[in-house]
Amino acid sequence: LDRAAPDNSLLLRAVRHEDGLEMPPDGKLSEAQIENLAEWIRGGAIWPGSDIPPSAEPAELHGVPAPRAPDTGDLAHALQLWLRADSLRLEDGANVTVWPDQSGHGRDLSATAGIRDGGVGGPASFVHRSKLVGRPAVRFSPGTGLAASPGNPVEIRGDAELTITIVMNLGMFEGQPTHASIFGVGNPAHAGDPGRPLSALIEIDQTQDYSLDLAGGWGHDAILAPGSFKPLFDQPVIVTFVKTAGPMNATTRFYINGELAGPIEGQPVTGRDTIPDFQHRADMGVFLGKALDWCGAFQGDIGEVLLFNTALSDSERLGIEAYLGEKFGLWIDEERSVAARATYTEAEMSHWAYQPVRPVSLPEIENDAWVRTPIDRFTLAAFEAHSLSPLAETDKRTYLRRLTFDLTGLPPTPEELDAFLADTSPQAYETVVDRLLESRHYGERWGRHWLDLVRYAESTANDANAVMPYAWRYRDYVIDAFNDDLPYDQFLIEQLAGDLLPPTESIAINTRRVIATGYLMVGPKALAETDKEQSRLDIVDDQIDVTGRAMLGLTLACARCHDHKFDAVRATDYYALAGIFRSTEPFQNEVRNATMWWEFPV
Numbered sequence: 001l002d003r004a005a006p007d008n009s010l011l012l013r014a015v016r017h018e019d020g021l022e023m024p025p026d027g028k029l030s031e032a033q034i035e036n037l038a039e040w041i042r043g044g045a046i047w048p049g050s051d052i053p054p055s056a057e058p059a060e061l062h063g064v065p066a067p068r069a070p071d072t073g074d075l076a077h078a079l080q081l082w083l084r085a086d087s088l089r090l091e092d093g094a095n096v097t098v099w100p101d102q103s104g105h106g107r108d109l110s111a112t113a114g115i116r117d118g119g120v121g122g123p124a125s126f127v128h129r130s131k132l133v134g135r136p137a138v139r140f141s142p143g144t145g146l147a148a149s150p151g152n153p154v155e156i157r158g159d160a161e162l163t164i165t166i167v168m169n170l171g172m173f174e175g176q177p178t179h180a181s182i183f184g185v186g187n188p189a190h191a192g193d194p195g196r197p198l199s200a201l202i203e204i205d206q207t208q209d210y211s212l213d214l215a216g217g218w219g220h221d222a223i224l225a226p227g228s229f230k231p232l233f234d235q236p237v238i239v240t241f242v243k244t245a246g247p248m249n250a251t252t253r254f255y256i257n258g259e260l261a262g263p264i265e266g267q268p269v270t271g272r273d274t275i276p277d278f279q280h281r282a283d284m285g286v287f288l289g290k291a292l293d294w295c296g297a298f299q300g301d302i303g304e305v306l307l308f309n310t311a312l313s314d315s316e317r318l319g320i321e322a323y324l325g326e327k328f329g330l331w332i333d334e335e336r337s338v339a340a341r342a343t344y345t346e347a348e349m350s351h352w353a354y355q356p357v358r359p360v361s362l363p364e365i366e367n368d369a370w371v372r373t374p375i376d377r378f379t380l381a382a383f384e385a386h387s388l389s390p391l392a393e394t395d396k397r398t399y400l401r402r403l404t405f406d407l408t409g410l411p412p413t414p415e416e417l418d419a420f421l422a423d424t425s426p427q428a429y430e431t432v433v434d435r436l437l438e439s440r441h442y443g444e445r446w447g448r449h450w451l452d453l454v455r456y457a458e459s460t461a462n463d464a465n466a467v468m469p470y471a472w473r474y475r476d477y478v479i480d481a482f483n484d485d486l487p488y489d490q491f492l493i494e495q496l497a498g499d500l501l502p503p504t505e506s507i508a509i510n511t512r513r514v515i516a517t518g519y520l521m522v523g524p525k526a527l528a529e530t531d532k533e534q535s536r537l538d539i540v541d542d543q544i545d546v547t548g549r550a551m552l553g554l555t556l557a558c559a560r561c562h563d564h565k566f567d568a569v570r571a572t573d574y575y576a577l578a579g580i581f582r583s584t585e586p587f588q589n590e591v592r593n594a595t596m597w598w599e600f601p602v
Contacts (some may be wrong), residue, residue: 006041008086059097067326068319070306071103073314079103080154081286081307085136086327088126095123096138099146099288107154109146114292117283121145121291129299132171132236133329133583139302140289142173144297148285154307156185159276161311162200165240167324170300172233173206177296179215183305184287186278188217189294196220197248197276202241203296204229212243212261214252216276222252223271224262230257238324238486244311247273257330258321303328314357329583348568353553400432407433408441443483450478453550454495460525470599474518492551495519511602520547521586532587540581544574 006012014023015034022028029037057258067527071079082103088096101107112119124144130137147202156162166183173180181188186199197216205211209227216222222243239256248272254261263269283292286307290297304324312320362374363381370390371377382391394402401422404412420432436442456478458471461557481491494501523542529535541560548556559574560562 002530006038008414009041012038012041034441066319067322068316069323070320075308075312075320077307078308078310078312080105080156080309081107081148081305083109083138083302083305085126085130085138085303088136088138092126092127092128096146097123099124099138101148105152105154107148107152107285109148109286109288112284112287116147116291117585118292119145119147119284120293121147122297124289124302126142127301129579130303130396131234132167132303133300135303135328137169137303139301140297141299142297143290144521145287145289145291145295147287147291150280150282150285152308153280153285154185156200156278156279156307156309157280159245160278160309161244162278163240163306163308163310163312163317164200164202165238165304165306165317165320166202166325167236167238167303167305167328167330167438168300169236170204170228170233170298172210173298178206178376179296180206180298181287181289181296182298183290184295186217187281188215189292190217193218194277196274197272198279200241200243200276200278202239204298207318212239212254213271214243214248216272216274218271219272220248220274221271222249222269224254224269225267228254228261236328236330238321238328238330240317240321242311242317243276245273255317255321258318258325344568354568396428399429403432404436407436407445408439409445410441436493438483440479440483443479443481447475447478447482450550451483452477454519454546455523457522460527462524462526463528466525466527468522471518471522473515473602474522477512477515477518479487480512491555496547515602520581520584525586535587536582537578539586540578543581543584 010021010035011023013019014021015029015037017028034535068075070082079488080103081101083099084102087100087102090096097111099109100111105549109418111123112121120143122141122143122145124138124140124146127137127139129135130139162185164183164185168182170180170182180203182202182204184199184201186201188199188201190198197220199215199217201215201217201219203213203215205213205223207532208223210230210233211226212224212229212232214222238257240258242253244251249269250273252269253263254269261267263528272369287295288302289295304327306320362377365371365377365380366384367380368378380390397417400417404410404416420428423431425431456471456475458468460466460468480486486494493515494513496517496519498516501513520543523546526535529538539558544560545555545557548554553568554567555564556569556574556577558567559569559571561571563570
């Protein structure tokens with residue numbers, strides 16, 4: 001349930017039969033019943049007959065601000081603008097000509113070309129799965145510019161306080177424009193230098209090596225630092241600007257993903273010390289992108305924009321950033337309870353399994369003449385310790401039989417045996433080994449050991465034991481990897497994240513990497529589990545377990561419930577991994593009782 005935005009609540013989406021959800025299954029509720037549910041959620045979702053009053057403010061946990069929606073408590077009075085990409089009900093790729101304001105003030109932003117005097121901005125586009133961790137976003141191109149009506153300005157004037165928070169993932173730009181106008185309040189383009197800031201414009205300045213600025217117009221700016229935004233290009237990020245009354249540079253604080261970025265020791269906020277006099281334009285209100293000709297364009301995804309006419313306290317700001325961080329799957333550095341760094345006893349750290357591999361001394365033996373390789377010395381030393389002697393060298397027939405079974409799992413054919421016995425050259429043994437290693441049966445024989453480790457099967461086991469008709473593609477990937485001598489590190493990387501690797505010019509390689517991620521999908525699945533979050537986390541547990549066993553030689557799954565009793569694995573380590581694996585969605589149609597996996601053409 002989302003009390004701040006009931007329309008986002010899973011319950012309401014289900015009873016409205018939206019996004020493939022249908023509740024109750026035997027028919028849709030009336031519009032009046034649905035509205036009653038919405039009112040109940042807005043009122044705090046208090047169960048009938050309960051004497052628990054609705055809480056106007058979210059509680060804190062161990063002194064850490066809890067996530068809070070922007071329109072809760074006292075924040076609701078200060079909220080001037082709330083743009084949410086997830087509020088749009090558009091088809092993927094559709095034009096966003098109007099971006100409705102969710103603050104309740106009606107300050108909708110619209111494309112300016114042909115609408116505003118001097119407007120040049122075209123519509124943005126809606127993206128269902130954006131570069132903001134796959135969440136909905138409004139995508140801007142260099143020709144995109146949106147602005148609100150000048151007839152309904154925000155309540156920010158003079159030397160006012162304000163807070164701006166924006167969730168975005170922007171692409172780097174070069175050349176013109178030198179200044180990218182992300183989001184602006186006021187009038188940064190006065191006809192002449194007014195001698196003071198007239199606006200608060202989030203700007204990226206290419207001339208300062210892509211500095212992040214809060215621009216007041218005509219150089220009356222607060223500048224974080226040269227190059228401050230450069231490492232944030234092509235990264236999902238939550239940026240917050242908090243401005244109190246007073247000189248522009250001395251009263252502006254920059255936060256990136258919840259952490260103070262400036263002013264901090266060694267990185268002051270620079271720029272002008274002039275005092276703002278925020279004024280509104282006659283041709284447009286707040287704006288995004290290239291709304292008018294003088295605005296600097298940008299390209300990238302915007303997920304959410306918040307504007308308050310007060311300087312939020314740290315607790316309020318962190319609550320908002322926590323809310324956005326959870327919503328967009330972003331880690332907010334300062335407001336979360338971070339588990340203490342794991343510590344280990346000397347006995348745990350000195351366990352032999354965790355020691356680096358080191359060369360060892362070769363054992364002394366009596367029969368040096370028998371030794372051909374250093375490994376032979378260890379074998380012979382064990383023989384001699386038990387007063388045993390090695391047997392004589394085997395004959396060629398037995399050698400070929402053992403070798404062929406070992407490398408291919410099959411006996412040699414009569415023709416292969418005859419050819420080997422007839423080969424009296426010094427390279428006879430090397431030749432037959434090379435032939436067997438080049439056989440497809442080699443990958444089939446040795447790939448099966450990996451397939452056993454990673455719980456390969458062509459059905460889901462558990463309740464339905466449903467057949468996975470395309471699991472053979474992953475099986476063949478493993479066989480081909482062995483036969484093609486795919487480097488082991490690449491073999492592991494492709495199975496864990498083949499779909500995330502940068503694409504190559506080879507369609508075959510790109511396809512192979514996607515197929516490799518079948519590693520994450522094969523294995524037991526409870527398709528009929530009605531608790532879908534339980535199902536997801538059980539799959540994550542299976543993925544962690546198989547990764548630990550197959551790739552690390554550790555039983556990580558024990559730490560799901562407690563610190564590992566034997567290995568040096570803490571529960572915090574387990575859930576750190578779980579957060580990574582949880583980003584993978586193995587199922588589609590999760591609203592159905594019987595969930596099914598994704599299938600894509602290759």
